[in-house]
Amino acid sequence: MSYRVKFLVCAALIASVATVDPTPTAAQEQTGPLLSADWPGFLELCDHVNRQTEVMVQTANGKGIYYLPSLDPEGLDYRRMKVLRGPESSGPVPLQEIETVRVPSNSVKTGALVGLGIGVAFTIAALIENSAESDDAWFKYSTGEVLLSGLLFTGITTALGMGVDALIPNWRTIYQQ
Numbered sequence: 001m002s003y004r005v006k007f008l009v010c011a012a013l014i015a016s017v018a019t020v021d022p023t024p025t026a027a028q029e030q031t032g033p034l035l036s037a038d039w040p041g042f043l044e045l046c047d048h049v050n051r052q053t054e055v056m057v058q059t060a061n062g063k064g065i066y067y068l069p070s071l072d073p074e075g076l077d078y079r080r081m082k083v084l085r086g087p088e089s090s091g092p093v094p095l096q097e098i099e100t101v102r103v104p105s106n107s108v109k110t111g112a113l114v115g116l117g118i119g120v121a122f123t124i125a126a127l128i129e130n131s132a133e134s135d136d137a138w139f140k141y142s143t144g145e146v147l148l149s150g151l152l153f154t155g156i157t158t159a160l161g162m163g164v165d166a167l168i169p170n171w172r173t174i175y176q177q
Helices: 003-018 042-050 109-131 143-167
Strands: 056-057 063-067 070-071 075-076 080-086 096-105 170-177
Touching: 003 143, 042 096, 042 170, 109 143
Parallel strands: none
Antiparallel strands: 056 063, 056 096, 063 080, 070 075, 096 170
16 A cells, blocks of 8 residues: 555544544533522423433432432432442432432444544545556456445444444433532
8 A cells, every 4th residue: 555545544544533522512411509409400400310221420428320210309219329439328319419410321423433434534545546556456446346345344344333332331411510
């Protein structure tokens, strides 16, 4: 492969990775004072938490994952809890103690975009190399063959990117004190 193609592949890979923002979107993050039923975004937060099967909550005493949560004006009730840091609590968590609420973000969009970018970059590089005037007889294929191979490779890299992203647990902050 010529240096020109290697440079284009590297530039395309860097561009595809640089355009994907790995941080969760803060559009739905809500920040407020001590959590209380009077807080303006409380009903929306309750609705969002109550639709989840698990939430990660941080309090001054520690952090835990609460399964089958129910948030209401009395506090956060749950079926069971997995302690991540601090002592295990029993009973509902009072609203005033909640500092941060995170929900699982199981989106594999980032991995799919990275895989897609890699596949497209290599397909473009293969097309450029195939069209270049060179003495490499082993790489002379029709444009259709290169595109078909590139499409297959792009599908594989997209699936691999989604698979890797699915293995990484992501939590999105929806409330922070």
